[in-house]
Amino acid sequence: MATKPYVRLVKTSELDRLAVVQRRAFLRDPEFNYFGSVKTPLSQEVDGAEKRHLEVFFKFLNKACLKCGARITVAVAPTEAGEVICASTTWLPPRNRISLGRTWVLLRSGLFQTLKAWGLNGLLRVGIEYGDVSEKALKEAFAAKGIKESPNTSWYLQLACTDPDMQGQGYMSLLCREAFEFAPSSTFTLEATTVHSRERYAHFGFELFKELRLGKGKVNKDGLPAKGPDAEGVLVYSMVKVSTF
Secondary structure (H helix, E strand, O other), X not given: OOOOOEEEEOXXXXXXXXXXXXXXXXXXXXXXXXXXXXXXXXXXOOOOHHHHHHHHHHHHHHHHHHHOOOEEEEEEXXXXXXXXXXXXXXXXXXXXXXXXXXXXXXXXXXXXXXXXXHXXXXXXXXXXXXXXXXXXHHHHHHHHOOOOOOHHHOEEEXXXXXXXXXXXXXXXXXXXXXXXXXXXXXXXXXXXOOHHHHHHHHHOOOEEEEEEEEOOOOEOOXXXXXXXXXXXXXXXXXXXXXXXX
């Protein structure tokens, strides 16, 4: 039996538990505030519909990613009571992406529950607005670097998080190293949603290509409703890691 934290693939029986970790990690993330049309900052201590809706989305996303061939890896810490999920990464492999065109996958993964939670507006924000700006930026990045292949040939980091109570203990480093070792000589792509995560990914060898903005004219930098000059929108950071081998 392992006695130190280690990385493994998530078990399907753990997907709901993983969604709780993800909800805790992204509770105040500007991007997810915008997707979920959150009105005021959410709290770990206070329950509410918007908080539950965020968890519904992650349950849906986890199932959809697995059906699209994703590698969902978790960093777990063994305890006497069992393994604790400390952090996770969701990597979509080359030529496998989630899109609104994969209707059957989305329906089987819980699309209606997410639609009920976030409404059509939320699904359009995450499925079309975000998808369009992400794809465009990555195409520009590949062209600028002289990469002839499509960005869809890269490993794409759909989601990564660490439980707030377990940050700063090296779990994300474990997960990223495992991914790079699993797919050596590969190109990796992602969007960071905060300055902190952007700097962390830079430490792992990702280069910032472009700053993207979502929800300009609708929300402030925290993803909450705003008007006028404060409605600057949410920044996300398109990043690429090209293998040197």
